[in-house]
Amino acid sequence: MSLRSRMLLFTSLLLAGAVLVTASVLTWNARQSMLDDERESGQILARVLAHTSYIVEDFPAEMEGAIADQMVTEATIAAHFVAAAEKAGWSADEINAHLKQIVATTTLSEFWITDSNGHAYLRNQDGIDFTFSSDAAKNPQSAVFYQLITGKEKVIIQAAAKRDYDGKSFKYVGVGGVDEPRIVQVGYEASLLDALRERVSMDRLSQELVAGGDIRAIRVVDASYKTTVFQSAAGLSPDISDSELAVIKDVLVKGQGQSYLDGNFLKVIEPIRGIDANGPTSGAVILYLPTDRLQAAIQRQVTQAVAAALAILLIGVVMSSIMAHTITQPLTAFRRAAASVQTGSYQPGLLADVLLRRDELGALGRVFDQMARDVGARDRRFNLLRVIIPIGVALSAEKDFSRLLETIVVEAQRITNADAGSLYLRTDDNMLKFVIVRNETLNVALGGTTGREVTLQPIPLFDEQGNPDNSHLASYSALSGKRVVLEDAYATTEFDLSGTRAFDAQTGYHSKSFLTMPLKDASDNVIGVLQLINAKDPITKEVVPFQDDEVLDSLVLITTAALSAYIREETLRTEINKLRIEIDQSKQNKQVDEIAESDYFKNLQAQAEEMKKRRKS
Amino acid sequence: MTKIISIHSFRGGTGKSNTTANLAAVMAGMGKRVGVVDTDIQSPGIHVILGLDESAMKHSLNDYLWEKCSIEETAHDVTANVGGGVPGKIFLIPSSLKPGEITRILREGYDPSLLNEGFRSLIKNLELDALLIDTHPGVNEETLLSIAISDAVLIILRPDQQDYLGTGVTVELARRLKVENLFLLVNKAPASLDMIQLKKKVEDAYKRPVAGIIPHSDEMMLLASMGVFAVKYPEHAISQLYKQIAELLLSIRDKS
Numbered sequence: 001m002s003l004r005s006r007m008l009l010f011t012s013l014l015l016a017g018a019v020l021v022t023a024s025v026l027t028w029n030a031r032q033s034m035l036d037d038e039r040e041s042g043q044i045l046a047r048v049l050a051h052t053s054y055i056v057e058d059f060p061a062e063m064e065g066a067i068a069d070q071m072v073t074e075a076t077i078a079a080h081f082v083a084a085a086e087k088a089g090w091s092a093d094e095i096n097a098h099l100k101q102i103v104a105t106t107t108l109s110e111f112w113i114t115d116s117n118g119h120a121y122l123r124n125q126d127g128i129d130f131t132f133s134s135d136a137a138k139n140p141q142s143a144v145f146y147q148l149i150t151g152k153e154k155v156i157i158q159a160a161a162k163r164d165y166d167g168k169s170f171k172y173v174g175v176g177g178v179d180e181p182r183i184v185q186v187g188y189e190a191s192l193l194d195a196l197r198e199r200v201s202m203d204r205l206s207q208e209l210v211a212g213g214d215i216r217a218i219r220v221v222d223a224s225y226k227t228t229v230f231q232s233a234a235g236l237s238p239d240i241s242d243s244e245l246a247v248i249k250d251v252l253v254k255g256q257g258q259s260y261l262d263g264n265f266l267k268v269i270e271p272i273r274g275i276d277a278n279g280p281t282s283g284a285v286i287l288y289l290p291t292d293r294l295q296a297a298i299q300r301q302v303t304q305a306v307a308a309a310l311a312i313l314l315i316g317v318v319m320s321s322i323m324a325h326t327i328t329q330p331l332t333a334f335r336r337a338a339a340s341v342q343t344g345s346y347q348p349g350l351l352a353d354v355l356l357r358r359d360e361l362g363a364l365g366r367v368f369d370q371m372a373r374d375v376g377a378r379d380r381r382f383n384l385l386r387v388i389i390p391i392g393v394a395l396s397a398e399k400d401f402s403r404l405l406e407t408i409v410v411e412a413q414r415i416t417n418a419d420a421g422s423l424y425l426r427t428d429d430n431m432l433k434f435v436i437v438r439n440e441t442l443n444v445a446l447g448g449t450t451g452r453e454v455t456l457q458p459i460p461l462f463d464e465q466g467n468p469d470n471s472h473l474a475s476y477s478a479l480s481g482k483r484v485v486l487e488d489a490y491a492t493t494e495f496d497l498s499g500t501r502a503f504d505a506q507t508g509y510h511s512k513s514f515l516t517m518p519l520k521d522a523s524d525n526v527i528g529v530l531q532l533i534n535a536k537d538p539i540t541k542e543v544v545p546f547q548d549d550e551v552l553d554s555l556v557l558i559t560t561a562a563l564s565a566y567i568r569e570e571t572l573r574t575e576i577n578k579l580r581i582e583i584d585q586s587k588q589n590k591q592v593d594e595i596a597e598s599d600y601f602k603n604l605q606a607q608a609e610e611m612k613k614r615r616k617s
Numbered sequence: 618m619t620k621i622i623s624i625h626s627f628r629g630g631t632g633k634s635n636t637t638a639n640l641a642a643v644m645a646g647m648g649k650r651v652g653v654v655d656t657d658i659q660s661p662g663i664h665v666i667l668g669l670d671e672s673a674m675k676h677s678l679n680d681y682l683w684e685k686c687s688i689e690e691t692a693h694d695v696t697a698n699v700g701g702g703v704p705g706k707i708f709l710i711p712s713s714l715k716p717g718e719i720t721r722i723l724r725e726g727y728d729p730s731l732l733n734e735g736f737r738s739l740i741k742n743l744e745l746d747a748l749l750i751d752t753h754p755g756v757n758e759e760t761l762l763s764i765a766i767s768d769a770v771l772i773i774l775r776p777d778q779q780d781y782l783g784t785g786v787t788v789e790l791a792r793r794l795k796v797e798n799l800f801l802l803v804n805k806a807p808a809s810l811d812m813i814q815l816k817k818k819v820e821d822a823y824k825r826p827v828a829g830i831i832p833h834s835d836e837m838m839l840l841a842s843m844g845v846f847a848v849k850y851p852e853h854a855i856s857q858l859y860k861q862i863a864e865l866l867l868s869i870r871d872k873s
Contacts, residue, residue, distance in 0.1 A: 429835065575810055578776040581822040588785045595756055595786075596793055608765035608794050615621075615737050615766065 003331065007324045008317070015316035016309060023305030031298045035266065039259045042268035042289045045215070046257065049285040050272040053202050053220055053229075060197045064171065067188060068157045071173035074108060075155075075186045082113055082122060083179035092121055099124045109170070110187030116180055118149055132183055140164065148176040148183045160190035169194050206231035216265060217288035220272070221248060223281065232288070244286070252281050266291050330354045330361045337372060343538040344379050345417070346372040347547070383551045387415070388558055395562035404566060406448030408530065408559040409436045415552050416515065418532035419543075423447075424459070424474050425528040431458040432474050432529055439533075442507055456499075471496040473516045474529045481526055483517040487545040510534075515546035517556060521564035528563070530556060619740045620747045622866050623767040627783025629660075629754045631773045632804045632831075636859075637751040638666040638699075639847040640771075643856070643863045645696060645705035646847075649746040652692065652739050654678065654710040656732070656763060657753040658722055661712035666845060668698030669709055677713035681735055682727040688735035689742050701848040708743055710735075729762045736766065747867060755783075756790060764791055769798035769869050771828060771862075775805045776815060781822070788823050798869045800828035802862065808832050828862045831855055 078099075085095045099111045103124045113122035118132035133139050134146035141164055147153040153176075160171035171193070174185035198204070206218040210231045217232030219240070225248060230238045240248070243262065247269055251258050257270040266289040271281040330353070337350040354365035391411055398404045409421040420439040424432035434454040436447040447454045461479060463469045470476040473495045477484055489497050489511050500511045511533050519528040535546045595601055624640070626633045634657070641651045655663050655678065664674070676691040692708040699707055713719060740748055750763045764770050770791050774780040784801065791799050801819055806812065816827045834855055837846050847856040 428833075429838070571809060575807070577778070578807070578810060579815060579818055580778075581781045581818055582778065583782055583785045583822060588782060588789065591786045592789045592793075595761070595790060600758055601761060601790075601793075604761055604765050605794060611733050611766050612768075615733070615740070 003328060007327070008320050011320035011324075012313060012317050015320075016313045019305075019309035019312045023302070023309055027298060027301050027305055030301050031294070034294050034297060035261075038266055038289055038291075038294060039268060042259060042266060042287050043257055043270065045209075046268045046270035046285050046287045049202075049205070049209075049218065049220075049287070050270045050283075052205060053272050053285060054274055054282070056200050056202050056205065059200055060193060063196060064160060064190075064193055067171065067193070068173055071108075071171070071186050071188055072155055072157065072175060075173055075175040075184050078111060078113065078186065079175055079178045079182075079184040082182075082184065083177065086179055095122055096124065107188065108186055109189040110185075112172075112174075112183065112185040112187065113177075114149070114183040114185075116149060116177075116182055118146060118183065120183070120185075142172075145172070145174045145183050145185060148174050149181045151176065151181060160188075160193050202229040203231065214289075215287055216290045219286040219288070220283060221286070222283040223252065225249065225252075228283070236288070248284050248286065251284055255281055261291065264291050264295075265289060266294075327361070330357070330365065334365070334368065337368065339539055341372045341375055344376075345538055345547075346376045348373070380550050383415075384554055387411075388551060388554045391555065392558035392562065395559055396565065398562065398566075400449070401566060401570075402448045404559075404563060405435050406450075408555075408563070409438055409448075411555055411559070412530055412532055412552060413438065413440075415555060416532055416546060416549060417536050417538055418515070418546075419534035419536055420509075420511070421533065422474075422531045423528060424478075424531070426461070426478060426526060427458070430461045432461065432472075432478055433458040435528075439509065441534075442509055459499075472499070473497065473514065474531055477516045477518045478526045478529050481518050481520065481524070484514065485516075485546050486514040488512050489514050510543075512543045513545045519556060519560040519563065521560060521568075527560065527567065619745050620769060620867060620869065621736060621740075621750065621767045622747060622769045622771060623750045623752055623760075623763040624771045624773065625752045625760060625764065625787060626754055626773040626780075627756075627787050628780055631754075631775055631780065633754070633773050634663040634666060634751055635837075635846070636771075636773055636802065636804065636831075637749050638663055638845050639856075639859045640863050640866070641667070641707050641749055642699050642701070642703065642845045642847050643860045644747055644867065645699070645703040645707045646701070646851075646860075647863070647867075648704040649867070650706040650708075650744055652708045652710065652743060652745045652748040654736070654739075654748065654750050655712045656750055656759050658712045658719065658759070659753055661714060663751050664709060664711045664714075667695045667707065667709050668700075668844070669693055669695050669711060671714050674711055674714070677711050677718070678735075679713040679718045679722055681710075682722065682731055684731075688738045692739065692743060699845050699848055701851070703848075705746075706743075708739075708745075710739070729758055732759060732762060733766055756787065761790065761794070764796055765794045767796065769800065769866050770796050771800050771802055771866065773802045773804050774819075776803055776807075776810065784823065788825060798866075799825050800862075800865070801825055802828050803830040805833045806830050828865055829858045831858060 081098075082095065085098075099122065102108060103111065111122065111124045112120045112130065114120045114132055120130045120132065123130075132142055132146050132149070134143055134150075136143040141158075141161065144158065145156050148156060156174045158172045160169055162169050169190040171188045171190045172185055173188075174183050176182070177184060202220055206220070206229050209215050209218055210233060217236050218229065219227055220229035221240070222228050225240070225245060227238060227240065232238070244267065247258055247260060247267070251269045251271050255271050255273075257268070259266060259268040261267075268287040268289060270285050272283040272285060273279050273281055333351055333354050337346065340346045340350060348369060351365050351369055354361060355369060356362065357365065391407065395404055395407060398407070405423055405425075409423050412418070413421045419441050421436070422434060422438070423436040425435050427433050434447065434456045437454050437456065438445050446452045459472050459475050460469055461475050468479050470479055473484055473486075476482075476495065484495075486492055489500060503509065504511055513533070513535050515532040515535070517530050518526045519530055521527050532546065534543045536542065537544045622640075624633055624637045637653060641653050644651045653663065653667065655661050657663075658678070664671075674693070676686045678691055680686045681688045681691050688710070691710045693711065694706060695709045696703060696705070696707045736748060739745060750767065752760045752763050764787075772784055772787050774784045788799065801823060803815060803819060806815060812830050812832070816830055819827050832855075836850065836853070837855065846853070847859045850856055
């Protein structure tokens, strides 16, 4: 796996992991926090309910007690009133009129005042003639009051109850007579108490709370773990599960509220105590709080966290991809540059982008660039020593002109990694004559020691009018003394490359990059032209433009020196030959004698003088 | 007094015909009436340089030697062909270009004395100041005759060993034929040679004066045999050299 992929994977995994861990912690904390909130609210509510349950149990009784006390007073006052009225000789009707008036203007509802036989002759009700009896079977509800006549009881307070005969809820209180044994009974219609009982009850309260929706169920148990109240939304069993019972027992024993998660519920259990907060427990309130909202909230949070994680992951992947790219791109450049250093053809252009960077990679690039240049310079010096000087030495001693010419092209091709090369020599009649043509791809080698003549037409340096002909690359180079570098010969319009095109068309070759350089002797006279074609990248083998090359320059310099020395030597040898006039006298005499001894010559010798004289006469 | 001047070289290709044509042209330029005889019967060529078309050739030297016509009838005025509006005249006596006639004269031969008579007649009837004889390379009878009857002989050589040997033979034969005015002309000398040293070497070797050394000239090579160089490039150094040689040849003193 590439460095870039590894970096990308590593960064992404790290990011995703971090996001997920953070999200998990946050979610867990949120869940706990929500649970705690819920529990706290539940506990408060449960405590309130526990306390309320205690109050709800006692309040109506206390209320009834207070009413009873009032009724005893009223009955006692009524007993004294009757005694006084009797003594004053009021008739029963007169007394009853007063009693009716009292009932009409007070909260009292009924008066039942008997004689010593239990006959209730004084009363506010006209229609009912009632006589108390001690027989409980006969008067199950009122029989108890008979004890007031017997003197067994002085005051009797009866709990509010529904009357057998009309079903109305009444409370009755009775006292004994003041003047004689009698029953003085007052009645109070207890509908208020009923309403109070109705309203202030755990059942009612629980029902309302459950109906509110925040609480799924409320259970109240007594000290013997018996369920006294159970209000729930549909679908819950009123039975106490074993685990719930165990917790309830624990709560009642320790007197400390508890809560726990059970399935879809958070169950909050609080003990019921009296007014004394440290008093004994008398039961427990159990709240069933739903956790679905909590779960929904957690679900929402988890969804949000995952979405955030994915978004961060995506951004992270993109960012790390960009970062990886910005890091790995220079690394790729470094790899290529290093490879080019290895092959001895370092091209500073490979690191151009890196060198502009201001970061550590840029600094590294600059150090690398300097190092590569140093290595290149050292290589070139080494090449000069190892390659050029031996070639120069060999060439200076080379007696074979063909080999000399060939070596120039072969070595120049080797140094520049050129696929093809040609060497032209300038002739006395101002032509550039092909002397060497080599092409590795086409496996062509003409001239030199190959024994195969170059048949290509020479290139004239001057046209028929004697004007310089700069149209060809080689002739321009020879005439101007300048080197020409073409990146793509087919893209240039400056020179006539019809010869090259014809060659390419004929052979299927593609001549692209060119380096054309004049060969100058010590007097700066151009004696020939070296042309190299299609420099190849040592690694990719692609055709690349020719670069400036000190080694090539040195080679050309030294080979041209050898070449011009050779030519000079040859010229000198020819000149010496021309200047030396060696006449083989014997040979000459022999030829002269052959002619001179002929009759014709002898005759001519004799007549010549005569002929001249005759002409001039 | 009319000067008969033979121009000779031991080997072909020395530029003999070219030199003859140029000397004729510069002499005509001096107002002289010049006759040019192409005695190179085997391989005639000077007519090309002097611009005489084969179709315009009425009679040739061959016709005269076979006594088909007079020598004067073979003389063609080529002054206008040479161009340059020279004040003098140039008459060319060409050799036949017809292969049949060339082989016939080589096979049957001719009377060399006729040639001498013809020269006399030409000089007299055309009122010539100079008669230039473009000889056949090497040494044959008419060449030897031409040399023998000439007032001056100009031997053209290139600076190479074969020409050196051949020239020695001609010089020796000319000496025996009592040619008094014999000059050497070194032609096509490579420009790189030391001309002064070359001149001295040649004069030392043959004990004869060197009339001039003409360096190898690209312009001259280009012009080849298409015209007369000294007319086309009168200011050129080589044209000046031809003029000096012409003056030298015309100024030789008559012994008698």
